[in-house]
Amino acid sequence: MNYKIEKNTVQETLIIPLYARKMCAEVYPSLYRDETALRLVNAVDYNFSALQKKSHRLMQRFGFLEVAMRQNDLAFEVREYLKSHPNAAVVNLGCGLDSTGRACDNGKCKLYNLDFPDVIAVRNELLPARDREKNIPCDLNDTSWFERIDASGGAVFFAAGVFYYFLKEQVKTLVRAMADAFPGAVLAFDAANEKAVKLMLKTWLKDAEIKDVGAYFAVSDAKREIGAWDSRLHIASRGYMLGYHDLKDPSVSGFFRFLARVGDGVMNMQIVKIGFEQTI
Template identity: 55%
Template sequence: MEKKKIEKGSVQETLLLPLYGRKRAMEMYPGNFNDLDCQRIYNEVEIDYNRKGIMEKIGAIMAATRQYDLASVCRSYLKDHPRACVVNLGCGLDTTFSQVDNGQARAYNLDFPDAIAVRNELLGERERETNIACDLNDLSWFDKIDFRPEDGIVFFASGVFYYFKTEQVKTLFAAMAEHFPGGKLVFDATKKKGLKNMLKTWLKDCDDNIGVYFSVDELSELKSWSSSFSSVIRKGYLTGYRPLDKRYGFVLNTVFKHLDKSCMCQIIEIRFK
């Protein structure tokens, strides 16, 4: 089968970067992560990546660990709400639902139209999955989710909210809590200082127009955004959901522990009343 050519700098390339990280993590640390979709997609596309060394290893571990964390939260929620909606905010080519699917839940994958077009081409719609092209800040997408309060709903966002203005995030979260009672939201975040580090490292080769804005320094401020939040908790991104793997090495594990302890890497879980 002829491979699909991915152009450098294209939308397709930006969507493939997180998958590349998870693919490399699985190759470097077999048995530690489970994302067979990323391997299949890379067998179907032709793209030249030349990312080696310590930064590639850090990026791969972080990309795969983030997916593991978010999947863990979704899986836990589905134990109590087996027929829940599982909503992937800013989905790109993420396939977390396939790792948590219990045969009863329903998935919704949301992203901008160009990203959904690529997703439809490389992944298509799967059983009990619906792809929705939208702007997350246009709350009309709420009505496209077949939400049933008795079944529940869990939202997750991977590497998404950094690019939103704080007021946009506040408006979105508060509206979600009102519209989806009993639901849960989980996402990754960093402190304000972490945004500067992102621009210097992971985003240094990106378009100058790309900015990062949203951060979480004080959890109390986030808690005050809505009276419809029943709980807001923070866990370590790299150590919050399972121990670090000794195969990463002493130096990297020391760095990862510091990132979590300093709240430079966080996973935030918000439960709606």
Template identity: 75%
Template sequence: MKYKIEKNTVQETLILPLYSRKLCTELYPNLYRDETAVHLIDQIDYDFSEAEKNSRSLMQRFGALEVAMRQNDLAFEVRAYLKPHPCAAVVNLGCGLDNTGRACDNGRCKIYNLDFPDVIALRQQLLPAGKRERNIPCDLKDPAWFDRIDATGGAVFFASGVFYYFLTEQVKALVQGMADAFPGGVLVFDAANRTAVKMIAKTWLRTAKIKDVGAYFAVSDASKEIGEWDGRLQVSSRGYMLGYSDLKDPSVSGFFRFLAKVGDNGMKMQIVKIGFEDRQ
């Protein structure tokens, strides 16, 4: 039986990124594979005709490449943390229907997927928690979820496309709270500069009738700007289009590589990595 998704619902907002990851898998098979997305799309009863029509456009195909690189980069950082911390908690902040935690599973880590209750309700139906995995309904801005994470073996947190919707002060409060609660842990996420965030925010800010775009989280020089928040943070960043991969693949045109360079350098599209100082 297929799971029906209605238009203009919270569930619909989860389906479109899922479709984008399926599109990435089809367009850039050497660079990215998300079998979960391919499998889930087949289980869903939803009118994808508009998404399929849009997928032929140049910018939609570049957008799919952006999604692919972002997921690959975050997975790279999760796996890098798991090498010296094989029993760590792997925590997907604002998980939606993303399965990166399971894709990085080393057979020993603990996987946590966090999102709003209505999102987790849908996830439980389409992606029920597996072995050593928990789907936790929560508001990321409320630190009550900290106590649900077993970080005795370390903890690596990642957020994909999440913090653009947070005020700078909310990200700062979350990061400082995590530094208190998870010494020795690491947080990785994607970010961009003010120009890029204004472009990202154009549609949803209009809907939400929010005027002060400047209050929303954006960063150009991560190590300087975020490093000033707290002396316990070790902050670094890499471009998220070309910082982890040269994109030299037959599926990627020279024009797309040029756009990737503009994204990394002009828009400061980056993966930010924050290490929380250990107490030892």
């Protein structure tokens, strides 16, 4: 029996990124694998025809490549941290139906998937927690979830496509609270400049009738802008299309490599990594 996803519900918002990950794995198999997305698309009862129709468009295909690179980059940062902290907590903030934590599982770490209660309800049906894994319903801005994370072996937090929907002040408050609660941990997430965020949020803002797009979280110079929040933050950033991978792959056209350079350059599309200073 397939799990039914209704139109115009919160559950439906999980379908678009899931479908994009499935398409990445099909269109760029040498760059990106996601068995879970392939399986889940078949496990839900949902009319994919509108998404399928759009999936042949050029910019849609580039969008799939963006999603693939972002997931790969964040997985790289998680694995990097696990090399020196094998028993760490791996925490997926705003997880949706993403299985990056499982893809990085070293057999020792603890996996946590956090999202709103109605999202976690769907996840519990489609991706029930395994050993060493917890699905936690919460609002990320209510930091009581901190207590649910066992960071005794360190912690690496990551967020894919999440902070664009947060106000700058919310991200700043959350990051500073995390620096207090998780010294020695790392947070990795994708970000872009104001121009890119405006484009990204255009339809969402219109639907939500939000006027002040400038209040939303956007970054041009991560070291300078985020570094000013707190002296305990150690910040690094790389372009997220080409910062980790040169994309010199036969499945990626020269035009898409050009767009990738534009994304990383003009739009400041980047992966930001924040290390929280270890307290003595």
